[in-house]
Amino acid sequence: xxxxxxxxxxxxxxxxxxxxxxxxxxxxxSHVYWYRQLPxxxxxxxxxxxxxxxxxxxxxxxxxFSAEFPKEGPSILRIQQVVRGDSAAYFxxxxxxxxxxxxxxxxxxxxxxxx
Amino acid sequence: xxxTTQPNSMESNEEEPVHLPCNHSTISxxDYIHWYRQLPxxxxxxxxxxxxxxxxNRMASLAIAEDRKSSTLIxxxxxxxxxxxxxxxxxxxxxxxxxxxxxxxxxxxxxx
Numbered sequence: 001x002x003x004x005x006x007x008x009x010x011x012x013x014x015x016x017x018x019x020x021x022x023x024x025x026x027x028x029x030s031h032v033y034w035y036r037q038l039p040x041x042x043x044x045x046x047x048x049x050x051x052x053x054x055x056x057x058x059x060x061x062x063x064x065f066s067a068e069f070p071k072e073g074p075s076i077l078r079i080q081q082v083v084r085g086d087s088a089a090y091f092x093x094x095x096x097x098x099x100x101x102x103x104x105x106x107x108x109x110x111x112x113x114x115x
Numbered sequence: 116x117x118x119t120t121q122p123n124s125m126e127s128n129e130e131e132p133v134h135l136p137c138n139h140s141t142i143s144x145x146d147y148i149h150w151y152r153q154l155p156x157x158x159x160x161x162x163x164x165x166x167x168x169x170x171x172n173r174m175a176s177l178a179i180a181e182d183r184k185s186s187t188l189i190x191x192x193x194x195x196x197x198x199x200x201x202x203x204x205x206x207x208x209x210x211x212x213x214x215x216x217x218x219x220x221x222x223x224x225x226x227x
Binding site for chain 1: 145146147149153156157158160164206214215216219220
């Protein structure tokens with residue numbers, strides 16, 4: 001009865017490198033959401049994906065950030081040319097379907113640190 | 116999503132009930148009231164949700180005012196593990212955005 005799995009739990013990158021964060025949703029869930037929590041700030045929505053499709057990316061920074069959820073395999077949040085301001089906890093959530101009546105189930109996040 | 120107002124912090128004792136309030140005076144008829152909590156160093160955890168009637172599950176109860184302008188999350192018997200930040204979130208627009216909009220929440224401290 002595995003929950004949402006995120007890896008790695010901790011990731012350290014130097015400025016200018018790429019960061020790849022992975023999220024495996026709960027079994028049977030085809031809707032994935034990414035959120036970011038900057039130090040001492042609240043959780044902010046980034047992107048919502050449904051298998052192979054980006055449904056809402058209104059919270060994604062315009063540059064360097066991308067997300068995918070392929071037919072097979074985990075969802076990936078990719079950050080290119082990381083900067084110090086990208087240091088944050090990144091959380092993935094999944095739900096069995098869409099709708100405001102559907103809970104989202106979260107993983108324990110990836111803590112990204114930029115040196 | 117409509118705005119909610121919660122106290123910044125609350126404190127309670129172990130094994131006592133806890134009532135966490137949330138005001139949402141601009142709630143619309145189709146808004147669902149959701150509660151999540153975030154324990155230290157963990158991701159948010161779904162707690163409960165409701166529309167008009169009071170709701171109970173294994174974690175908590177949700178009491179919704181008759182005019183729906185406020186609600187209360189009730190932890191019947193707090194444990195140390197219930198120390199967390201609790202978020203009250205309104206969700207609407209079934210055809211639209213699926214995102215959760217988190218406010219600052221209420222930081223709940225449980226004293227042994």
